[in-house]
Amino acid sequence: MSIIRFSVVIPLYNKVDSVFRTLASICEQRFAAAEIIVIDDGSTDGSADKVATLNIPNLTLVKQKNKGVSAARNLGVTLAQHRHIAFIDADDQWTPFYLYEMSKLIQRFPKHQCFASNYQKVIEDGVYRNPKLAIGDISPIGCVMDNYFEVCAKGDLPFMPSSLVISRQLFKQIGGFPVGEAMGEDQALFSQIALQGSLIYSPLVLMLYHTDSENRACDRHIPQDILPFAKRLLAEVAAGQVNRLTAPFVLQYCAAHICHLAKMNIQAGQLTAAKQLLKHPVSKLKPLHRNLFGMWLITQYLFQQLQTWRE
Structure with missing residues (x-):
């Protein structure tokens, strides 16, 4: 060598x-x-x-x-x-x-x-x-x-x-x-x-x-949409360009990415962006995370409404 x-x-x-x-x-x-x-x-x-x-x-x-x-x-x-x-x-x-x-x-x-x-x-x-x-x-x-x-x-x-x-x-x-x-x-x-x-x-x-x-x-910017790498992966799977044995895990990987972005947006108070992310059909492949963040999102909306009523 x-x-x-x-x-x-x-x-x-x-x-x-x-x-x-x-x-x-x-x-x-x-x-x-x-x-x-x-x-x-x-x-x-x-x-x-x-x-x-x-x-x-x-x-x-x-x-x-x-x-x-x-x-x-x-x-x-x-x-x-x-x-x-x-x-x-x-x-x-x-x-x-x-x-x-x-x-x-x-x-x-x-x-x-x-x-x-x-x-x-x-x-x-x-x-x-x-x-x-x-x-x-x-x-x-x-x-x-x-x-x-x-x-x-x-x-x-x-x-x-x-x-x-x-x-x-x-x-x-x-x-x-x-x-x-x-x-x-x-x-x-x-x-x-x-x-x-x-x-x-x-x-x-x-x-x-x-x-x-x-x-x-x-730290400077929290994305409000799926990042380009994940969009390309989803497109490649849809076009049949990914091995059929690998494709399910690629979709789960993208689902994890979407749920992670939703979590970051909820933490930052960007609730509308988080809601749109959790609506993405691929996010359903991570049901536990999607449901957990969905419940968290609802509580944040309710908290915002309560704060508005108090004002």
């Missing part, structure tokens, strides 16, 4: 308080990255200047006008010199053995082109939370995950962009991340990977996913 070299791609936009932590976690890897490519997507808070002052020898900093995270990641892959691309967002962290474990997965499963690992959420400083994963017992040396949609339909995502390694060949074959989609671009890529073949998964917690960092897209 040829020598494994990783090109690390980091999209950067206004993460001046987090990017040093991310880069430090890369520099501390027991299996060194061959190159680090930071694509500054038009930051206005001095993030790029901070990266430039670190003088990391194998780091390349490229600046572009603000085009979004997908365009930044895609450009990074275009510039990468090596076969295996390891993504990490500018507010996440790898544990010291992340790239080492990824290299071992590549050696154990040389015919595959996508590799991912488990992660842990950082809610705030010193507060960690495990994702709710419906994957059962998996060997610590990794295994083939060929039921991605089933896993996601029953729990949290089993991995994140920052715990994903993909070959340049497969990335280009899929078409990269969809440009112009502010949210769900990661699930768009994951879904296409799952539809085109299986991936190799490690249950080891090798990445820290920070939900406590600054300038997170999901």
Whole structure:
């Protein structure tokens, strides 16, 4: 087998308080990255200047006008010199053995082109939370995950962009991340990977996913409609383009997505949007969640009416 070299791609936009932590976690890897490519997507808070002052020898900093995270990641892959691309967002962290474990997965499963690992959420400083994963017992040396949609339909995502390694060949074959989609671009890529073949998964917690960092897209805007990746999946199922054995789980996955959006909108007081989401026929494939959020929605409507009467 040829020598494994990783090109690390980091999209950067206004993460001046987090990017040093991310880069430090890369520099501390027991299996060194061959190159680090930071694509500054038009930051206005001095993030790029901070990266430039670190003088990391194998780091390349490229600046572009603000085009979004997908365009930044895609450009990074275009510039990468090596076969295996390891993504990490500018507010996440790898544990010291992340790239080492990824290299071992590549050696154990040389015919595959996508590799991912488990992660842990950082809610705030010193507060960690495990994702709710419906994957059962998996060997610590990794295994083939060929039921991605089933896993996601029953729990949290089993991995994140920052715990994903993909070959340049497969990335280009899929078409990269969809440009112009502010949210769900990661699930768009994951879904296409799952539809085109299986991936190799490690249950080891090798990445820290920070939900406590600054300038997170999901904190700025709550979608009131199904995201584009789910619309495309539903269209592909309807057109008969998805394997008949996989299609039911794809629909359940989309149903889980719809119910999750409805929950977020109820929490934000956007009740009309939540109501429309729960009306989607696919949401019926997650009956427990749909009924629970439906009851919650009714109580919120009643609470609003009570507040109006009191005024």
